[in-house]
Amino acid sequence: MIQFFGKSAELQLEKDVSTRYLPVVISAMIFLAALSIGGLFSLSKAISDWSETLTGNLTVEIAFDPTADLDKKVTDAVELLSATPGVAAARAIEQEETLKLLEPFLGKNAALGELPVPRLIEVIIAEDSAIDLAALNKKLVEAVPAARLDIHRPWLDKMVLLGRSIQLLAAGIMLLIGCVTVIIVIFAVRTGLIMHSEVIQVLHLIGARDNYIAEQFQNYFSRLSFLGALPGLIVAIIVMFIFNFLVSSLEASMLPPLSVGIEGAIALLLLPVLVALLTKYTVRQVVLKSLRRMM
Amino acid sequence: MVRFENVGMRYGLGPEVLRDISFNLLPGSFHFLTGPTGAGKSSLLKLLALSHRPSRGLITLFNKEVSSLARDDLPAMRRKIGVVYQDFRLLDHLSALDNVALPLKLAGAKNDQIYQHVAELLEWVGLGRQVDAKPPTLSGGEKQRVAIARAVINRPQLLIADEPTGSMDAEMGLRLMYLLQELNKIGTTVVVATHDLELISRFGNPVMYLKDGLLTTRAQDNPPPKESKDPA
Known part of the structure; x- marks a missing residue:
């Protein structure tokens, strides 16, 4: 995997102490993001199931x-x-x-x-x-x-509204996690740029293009993000399994089990790739912008 | 090749460290730059190396006016310039071989070609047995030789050296000056900044004398001046 992302041969970013804890932070962010995705897709599926079940179903109640x-x-x-x-x-x-x-x-x-x-x-x-x-x-x-026809519609409407609100909240949390991740990465990259300013200057003076320097930063940071995202995702999946196990063992039918479906599973598996791409793009922009200030 | 017209330079909002510098270096010329400490030699070399921009005046390098260059044009221009820094500026975590290979690597040369040339050059500067040594393990003179090898590896059109023999014994210093002369003979324009008046007189090339940010002896098309006053 390290070879896939490339090494920062000249800048030796791998030896930076300042970025050592970045994977841990990314891991925590991905953990929260994965749980949000789990909730988002589970609710979506639950709402769809409720609608499907109740649309062709009525209840008559006799007092x-x-x-x-x-x-x-x-x-x-x-x-x-x-x-x-x-x-x-x-x-x-x-x-x-x-x-x-x-x-x-x-x-x-x-x-x-x-x-x-x-x-x-x-x-x-x-x-x-x-x-x-x-x-x-x-x-x-x-x-x-004494009979009364209950068409479930008002109840279903309220449940759907509640579900959609929670979905919106989960999407907001995802957005917040994305923003925080970007901010953390920006600070880490800026620190790296300051720490390696002398080497960057030498590279520039012997003919290195900005892209060459930016690539070393973006490869290193996207590798950190990807490798940090994996444990976060794995722990989140384990937590979801534990939650489902508890729900089923407690027979607490009020709580639906987390079931993300195929789309949710794909979204979860794509999370490390997406965070690596987001990091790569962010780092590239920050580095190129900073380098442009140099001669 | 190199033309300065009324060039001034200052760092930030500080005073001008170079004032009204004007000279013209012909292709294939060899000049010494001398002057007392603090006269502005390093600043002049920074302008030549495209590491800083002038605060006023015009600099023309390789027939291009520097202030009109786009950022994307700078790397290609810098690859035509070899610089030997007084403080070497080697990358400590890379071996001597990799340090010297860096300009070729950045220029996109193939690995097998790179390392053959680099090994030969390191052999020539007397570091054939230390190709894998990292700069912190080398002496000052050895570092200087690695820095010189890095500056000349891609046959630059303009070679700038800041006290290139400062950390060497006399014999190795002379040997390296002969290397610079050889490069000069094949068309490289050379500018050597030095305090070593003996070296200047031995080689007899034109001298640019800087004092208080002013160039008192200009490099012209005419034969070099023989003056070599003690800058101190």
Whole structure:
């Protein structure tokens, strides 16, 4: 890898003490960036999954009433829904199944059986059907007065908004990490230029072009960035695996596991290359600008 | 080859260290530059080496006016100039061989050609056994010889030397002066700054005498002046 990036033969930047800790800083930056990317892509995937699941899915809720025959109401509602054009299926959710949905919030040992839990019916809308949900709700309420059609839309909209906000935050964090990395690299390069000003002057006077000198700096610093980025990325991936393991072992279904998908995985793997390229470009600009001030 | 017209130079906002310098060096000429310490010899050499720009006046090198040169033109111009610095300015982490090879490397010469020439030149200056030695392990005279070899390796059109024999014994000093003469005979214009009046009188080349930033003896097309006053 060192050969790939080239060595700074004349400037001997490899022996600089001032840049020794740059890989550590880059590593920390990449760790944070990788976690941000993990969050960004996981949320994106989660939002997409929610939308997909809930778009063709409705729930009918029949309010708890100890005096009413809830089973009959459920049966009536299922019959009405099944007979409605555009509805692919209507299924009454068993009481036990409903109570299981509450477990993550109330715990397994809670006295769930004593709760005034409403009865639920899962309705699946046929694909490409143009069903009038308002008319269906009206018809349902007329037939079964305690019934209410829940189309999930408001909840989904809020979740999508929340997800997008967090995505924006993650993108902002990425941008901040990029800016901080650039600033750190600029300071390191400027220090290097000062430390090696005599050698640079000699190289200039025996005919070295600015590009020749800039290449030695950019190769060295991009190598430092690349090699610093690798451990940061590896640690971030390990942390994501640990997070997923904890989520699954705690059965905490409120927290979705981190799942970045193929695009996210590619983005993560490209991080060291991108940071090396960003460093290379930054260093080149800084060095050429500084050299232009010399004769 | 080299023309200075009313050139002045100052460092930053300080006083002028060179004033109204005008001279003309013909191609293939050999001049000594002398004068007391602080007279401005090193500053004049810096202008010749394109390491500094004049604060006023015109400098023409190789038929090009220096102030009109673009930054990208400077490296090619500098490759035509060989400079031997008083403080050598060798790269301490490179071997003598690599130090001398550097100008050729920067000029894009091939490695096999580079190292053959460099080894031969180092042999000639008496450093054949120290090609792999790094400057910190060499004596002052040896460093000086490496610096001279680096300056002449790519056959410069203009060779500038600042006290090139200052760190050497008389025999090696003479030997190196003969090398400079040989280069001069094949067309290299040579300017040697020195305090060594004996050396100047031995070779009898034209002398430019600097005092308080003023050039009192100008290099002209006519034969060199024989004067060699003690600058001290």
